[in-house]
Amino acid sequence: MPATDPYTVQLAPGVHAYVQPDGGWCLNNAGFISDGHSTLLVDTTATERRTLALRDALLATGAPLPATLVNTHHHGDHTYGNAVFAPEALVIGHESSRSEQLAAGHQLHLIWPHNDFGDIRIAAPTLTYHDRMTVHVGQIEVRLLHPGGAAHTPGDTVVHLPRQGVVFTGDLIFQGGTPFVPMGSLGGSLRALDLLRSLDATTVVPGHGPITDPSAFDATERYLRFVLELAEKGYKRGRTPLETAVGADLGEFAALRESERLVANLHRAYAELGGLPEGSPLDPAMVFADMTMLNGGVPVACHA
Numbered sequence: 001m002p003a004t005d006p007y008t009v010q011l012a013p014g015v016h017a018y019v020q021p022d023g024g025w026c027l028n029n030a031g032f033i034s035d036g037h038s039t040l041l042v043d044t045t046a047t048e049r050r051t052l053a054l055r056d057a058l059l060a061t062g063a064p065l066p067a068t069l070v071n072t073h074h075h076g077d078h079t080y081g082n083a084v085f086a087p088e089a090l091v092i093g094h095e096s097s098r099s100e101q102l103a104a105g106h107q108l109h110l111i112w113p114h115n116d117f118g119d120i121r122i123a124a125p126t127l128t129y130h131d132r133m134t135v136h137v138g139q140i141e142v143r144l145l146h147p148g149g150a151a152h153t154p155g156d157t158v159v160h161l162p163r164q165g166v167v168f169t170g171d172l173i174f175q176g177g178t179p180f181v182p183m184g185s186l187g188g189s190l191r192a193l194d195l196l197r198s199l200d201a202t203t204v205v206p207g208h209g210p211i212t213d214p215s216a217f218d219a220t221e222r223y224l225r226f227v228l229e230l231a232e233k234g235y236k237r238g239r240t241p242l243e244t245a246v247g248a249d250l251g252e253f254a255a256l257r258e259s260e261r262l263v264a265n266l267h268r269a270y271a272e273l274g275g276l277p278e279g280s281p282l283d284p285a286m287v288f289a290d291m292t293m294l295n296g297g298v299p300v301a302c303h304a
């Protein structure tokens with residue numbers, strides 16, 4: 001689907017998802033939980049303009065401005081709008097997410113210097129947790145869970161509403177888009193799927209793409225295992241990640257958005273096959289250069 005206007009979906013009483021089609025680069029999802037007196041916001045967006053639209057959509061439901069904001073990870077498309085709500089809203093994230101966000105700074109500006117992000121002030125989490133944390137919004141229990149290691153990033157947070165059967169996965173899941181693990185771990189991403197399955201949620205809000213159900217976990221696992229198998233063959237033959245990606249038959253994954261992410265995922269798989277610890281930093285310039293090459297020489301574009 002092409003990029004269209006964002007929309008809000010009520011998932012349960014007091015629980016909404018905010019979806020930004022088509023879920024491509026920089027078009028993430030957010031969500032909010034409110035009892036009419038207090039509100040918790042899950043993620044912001046990549047630009048000031050889009051975060052102001054998110055704020056307006058939240059207010060249009062009758063929810064008050066958030067007192068709490070949870071970041072599912074540090075990437076700018078999920079965090080650049082934090083300062084629209086902070087410091088009035090307390091920003092919560094995994095301890096690694098805070099350090100990663102502070103270290104990354106204006107990360108999206110470096111990748112897409114000509115994009116109009118607006119007035120972006122970095123507002124990293126001021127309250128962090130290590131393993132899990134529970135927040136209550138009125139009678140709604142909101143569980144924050146870390147996968148236990150690097151997955152999409154080292155500092156991912158899963159937001160689970162057990163009574164409502166809803167889970168906000170952050171970028172552990174890209175519905176209709178290619179998974180992206182160069183800043184985390186391929187093995188860790190597979191383990192994170194086990195955590196997501198264990199929650200028994202019936203409604204899945206991915207980090208990007210339309211709202212879905214637990215079938216997304218199986219689809220993501222098939223892709224990640226495809227990458228692992230491809231990497232093992234390419235690594236054994238002495239081919240670079242780009243050479244392996246160029247010669248790959250995507251098969252059932254050919255229709256996924258951002259197919260150029262394959263080479264980035266192969267870089268991560270190669271690093272792990274070479275013995276580097278999960279989550280070890282890769283060279284971002286090399287990873288994005290290879291994605292551009294795989295994209296036909298056309299730079300990867302931010303659509304926000």
